[in-house]
Amino acid sequence: MVAVNLLVFLLLAPFYEGIIRRVTARVQSRQGPPLGQPYFDLLKLLGKENIDAGGAWPFRLAPVVAFAAMLVVVSIVPAAGTATVLTGQGDLITLVYLLTLSGVAVLMGAFASRNAYATIGASREMVTMIMIEPVLVMMLLLAAIRHGSLDLAPLVGGGAEWAWSTVIMALVSLVALQAFVARQPFDIAEAEVELLDGPYIEYAGPNLALLKYARMLKQMFYAYVVVAVFMPATGVAAVDLPLQLVAVGVVCAALGLTGATNPRFRIDQAVRFYAVLLAVSLGAVGLVLGGY
Amino acid sequence: MTVEGAGARVTEAGPDRIDIEVARPDLQAGVRAVVEAGARYLMGIGYDDIERDGTLGLVHTFSFDRDDVFACVRTRAPQADPSFDSITPLLPAAGWSERECADLLGMRFDGHPKPKKLVLADDWPAGVYPLRKEVPHDLVPPAAEDVAYQLDAAPPGTTTVPVGPFHPSLHEPAHFAVYVDGETIKGCDYRGFMTHRGIEKLCTTQVSYNEVPFIAERICGICGSVHATAYAQAVERAASLAISRRAEYIRVLMLEIERIHSHLLWLGVAGHLIGFDTVFMQAWRIREPIMWLSERITGNRKTYGMIAVGGVRRDIGPEVAEDIRGVMDATEKELRALRAAIEHDTAIHRRTKDVGTLSIAETTRWSLVGPVARARGVDIDARRDHPYAAYDDLRFDVPVFTEGDVWSTVLVRLVETFESIGLIRQVLDRMPAGELLVAPPEAIAPFRHAMSVVEAPRGEAVHYVITGEGNRPERWRVRAPTYVNLQGVPAMLLDEQFADFPIILGSIDPCFSCTDRVTVVDQSSGRAHLWTGSQLSDLSRGRATGA
Numbered sequence: 001m002v003a004v005n006l007l008v009f010l011l012l013a014p015f016y017e018g019i020i021r022r023v024t025a026r027v028q029s030r031q032g033p034p035l036g037q038p039y040f041d042l043l044k045l046l047g048k049e050n051i052d053a054g055g056a057w058p059f060r061l062a063p064v065v066a067f068a069a070m071l072v073v074v075s076i077v078p079a080a081g082t083a084t085v086l087t088g089q090g091d092l093i094t095l096v097y098l099l100t101l102s103g104v105a106v107l108m109g110a111f112a113s114r115n116a117y118a119t120i121g122a123s124r125e126m127v128t129m130i131m132i133e134p135v136l137v138m139m140l141l142l143a144a145i146r147h148g149s150l151d152l153a154p155l156v157g158g159g160a161e162w163a164w165s166t167v168i169m170a171l172v173s174l175v176a177l178q179a180f181v182a183r184q185p186f187d188i189a190e191a192e193v194e195l196l197d198g199p200y201i202e203y204a205g206p207n208l209a210l211l212k213y214a215r216m217l218k219q220m221f222y223a224y225v226v227v228a229v230f231m232p233a234t235g236v237a238a239v240d241l242p243l244q245l246v247a248v249g250v251v252c253a254a255l256g257l258t259g260a261t262n263p264r265f266r267i268d269q270a271v272r273f274y275a276v277l278l279a280v281s282l283g284a285v286g287l288v289l290g291g292y
Numbered sequence: 293m294t295v296e297g298a299g300a301r302v303t304e305a306g307p308d309r310i311d312i313e314v315a316r317p318d319l320q321a322g323v324r325a326v327v328e329a330g331a332r333y334l335m336g337i338g339y340d341d342i343e344r345d346g347t348l349g350l351v352h353t354f355s356f357d358r359d360d361v362f363a364c365v366r367t368r369a370p371q372a373d374p375s376f377d378s379i380t381p382l383l384p385a386a387g388w389s390e391r392e393c394a395d396l397l398g399m400r401f402d403g404h405p406k407p408k409k410l411v412l413a414d415d416w417p418a419g420v421y422p423l424r425k426e427v428p429h430d431l432v433p434p435a436a437e438d439v440a441y442q443l444d445a446a447p448p449g450t451t452t453v454p455v456g457p458f459h460p461s462l463h464e465p466a467h468f469a470v471y472v473d474g475e476t477i478k479g480c481d482y483r484g485f486m487t488h489r490g491i492e493k494l495c496t497t498q499v500s501y502n503e504v505p506f507i508a509e510r511i512c513g514i515c516g517s518v519h520a521t522a523y524a525q526a527v528e529r530a531a532s533l534a535i536s537r538r539a540e541y542i543r544v545l546m547l548e549i550e551r552i553h554s555h556l557l558w559l560g561v562a563g564h565l566i567g568f569d570t571v572f573m574q575a576w577r578i579r580e581p582i583m584w585l586s587e588r589i590t591g592n593r594k595t596y597g598m599i600a601v602g603g604v605r606r607d608i609g610p611e612v613a614e615d616i617r618g619v620m621d622a623t624e625k626e627l628r629a630l631r632a633a634i635e636h637d638t639a640i641h642r643r644t645k646d647v648g649t650l651s652i653a654e655t656t657r658w659s660l661v662g663p664v665a666r667a668r669g670v671d672i673d674a675r676r677d678h679p680y681a682a683y684d685d686l687r688f689d690v691p692v693f694t695e696g697d698v699w700s701t702v703l704v705r706l707v708e709t710f711e712s713i714g715l716i717r718q719v720l721d722r723m724p725a726g727e728l729l730v731a732p733p734e735a736i737a738p739f740r741h742a743m744s745v746v747e748a749p750r751g752e753a754v755h756y757v758i759t760g761e762g763n764r765p766e767r768w769r770v771r772a773p774t775y776v777n778l779q780g781v782p783a784m785l786l787d788e789q790f791a792d793f794p795i796i797l798g799s800i801d802p803c804f805s806c807t808d809r810v811t812v813v814d815q816s817s818g819r820a821h822l823w824t825g826s827q828l829s830d831l832s833r834g835r836a837t838g839a
Contacts, residue, residue, distance in 0.1 A: 028570050120472075193461040193567065260569070261570060262568065263563070264568070266791040267475060
């Protein structure tokens with residue numbers, strides 16, 4: 001099943017990126033690139049030269065760690081309620097740690113590059129992580145409390161019981177999703193016009209391809225988690241998986257739509273926004289503990 | 293008004309200009325008297341008079357906006373001791389003009405707060421002053437190594453973020469060293485003029501009066517007609533040449549088409565700078581028909597080549613007039629929708645309100661012009677204050693807002709675009725019949741001074757022409773609006789967030805090429821495949837119209 005997971009995520013992540021780009025283009029009265037364009041982008045980068053700007057080992061290691069962490073994440077996630085060989089080896093905390101590891105690797109690489117823009121971008125990314133990772137924890141915690149266990153299998157198995165806390169958390173996670181995947185208006189760390197891609201500025205070629213691929217995987221994973229936790233499931237994997245993947249496509253289209261209709265936040269504005277999200281998600285966890 | 297300086301000689305140089313000749317030691321006193329009388333600083337002009345009386349001349353120009361009068365404070369210094377008292381401590385907006393005179397003519401300004409190079413490259417040899425008459429226009433001095441501009445020291449506790457020379461929020465080469473404390477900007481230093489073309493020198497040595505408008509158009513990729521008109525007006529004044537009313541109306545038409553085009557372009561860029569590319573795409577989609585229209589009127593999408601000394605070069609026939617009306621109606625409709633979308637978008641408010649705020653006092657102190665000034669409560673517009681072409685015949689409002697932030701500059705430009713559409717309709721309704729081009733006189737008397745202003749979309753462009761012998765200007769000085777507005781940017785940036793740097797700089801609609809006075813030439817990618825003209829045209833038209 002690990003192979004199925006890896007295959008589904010690795011094959012489809014660029015496709016969902018393509019959907020987002022296409023939706024954005026349509027909102028902007030453009031035709032947009034073909035849906036397969038992100039695959040070509042990755043292939044093109046893989047054929048280019050790796051430029052070792054920083055010369056420091058964290059810089060070289062960062063893309064591999066970020067990508068590997070995402071591979072492990074998608075290997076242990078029980079897609080469509082089906083546990084893989086590795087699912088039992090990890091739990092909710094492992095999952096959060098792995099996601100954070102992927103993010104931290106990017107930060108280390110950015111700081112190691114000693115580029116002024118990368119440094120500013122990385123410090124913005126750090127603030128974002130500190131503020132937004134707890135929302136993810138709350139989201140998973142809510143499901144864990146409902147199921148009374150930190151195990152992943154029942155947690156991401158779909159079919160959450162609908163109660164007030166679940167409704168609130170579903171809304172919070174849909175909004176937070178935009179921030180999790182750092183799409184507009186939350187692409188603050190990359191901020192093209194002032195920071196020129198921020199943490200990624202010094203990367204080129206295959207290293208950049210790995211980082212981009214890791215981001216696409218992360219994007220698909222977060223979209224998938226939201227769908228899997230909150231969408232009702234039949235319990236038959238062969239039916240659930242295609243349905244979930246279609247739902248992920250819808251969620252990605254919504255990501256593109258939100259991105260295309262909002263200007264970028266400033267980091268201080270974003271922090272206030274995250275604080276509200278965090279407070280609401282804490283409230284939802286409080287509700288579930290109170291039995292609502 | 294009374295302007296009295298010790299030993300000043302005041303002459304009326306025309307209905308709307310007074311010249312004040314002061315002795316060198318009285319320069320500051322003269323300038324102070326003019327400023328206290330309520331004048332706004334425009335620019336400083338230096339010129340080389342060594343051949344005639346062994347001196348270097350300096351003119352500081354001012355505008356009395358309410359009275360439609362320009363004041364020129366003139367003085368001179370012998371070549372052997374070309375030093376003047378700096379007026380920059382009194383008028384910060386004069387800082388660049390004085391540094392430019394120092395670079396190009398070898399003048400010295402005692403008491404200048406920042407006596408660094410401005411225009412010349414850092415490796416330019418000492419003692420060679422390009423605007424002196426003895427220096428040939430095509431001089432290429434050998435490059436020196438290890439010479440670099442010394443940027444201001446960063447304030448303690450800050451780090452320096454380099455923005456430029458090539459940076460996505462600049463679009464043209466210029467360098468800002470931004471001193472940030474965390475995300476807060478604590479100061480900035482500017483080094484620009486990296487692609488100075490020496491157009492002024494070229495036009496005073498190589499071409500004739502009537503060839504200059506076509507070079508003037510190339511000062512800026514957007515405000516082409518503005519610079520051509522301003523130059524042509526200055527020469528017409530010097531030659532006392534009256535052009536036909538019809539030509540004046542057609543000039544207004546071209547200037548207003550340029551304004552609509554420029555404001556839409558800016559709106560798009562502003563959207564991009566706050567990370568809102570949808571605004572960018574939509575504004576540019578609305579702008580595209582304006583460019584096709586320009587091509588149908590003049591043969592060119594931009595850089596129209598319409599203006600000549602003595603009038604304009606093409607007529608607006610009844611068919612073209614109908615075409616213009618149609619495009620204006622369509623543009624107005626689309627623009628209304630865009631305006632409604634922008635005005636009610638709280639997300640845009642979030643990024644532009646209370647950003648880049650500057651008080652009226654600071655705005656006046658830096659002599660800021662155009663939408664930047666009008667968004668900060670300074671009610672100036674050259675079209676109304678110093679009417680030229682046919683603007684005295686036409687009705688239009690000058691929008692002024694007082695919040696003084698980036699959002700107000702958005703509003704000023706949006707409202708102005710509708711005013712421009714109204715102006716174009718009035719031009720089409722009221723344009724009289726008449727000649728297009730009046731032949732200029734055989735020879736224009738040399739050494740006459742003339743100046744003219746034109747309200748460019750970005751603010752007021754000022755041209756100063758000293759007529760010369762040999763059918764070409766003796767000295768021609770251009771001051772584009774960005775030249776003054778850029779000097780005020782550090783004040784706008786102070787204590788703002790670094791994330792707002794692009795939009796604050798963008799809010800002045802910076803045109804580095806006007807300021808540097810440069811053209812940018814795209815070099816082909818070197819691909820072997822060649823497109824024919826018709827293929828290219830089919831390609832662009834077919835794509836753009838969706839055919």
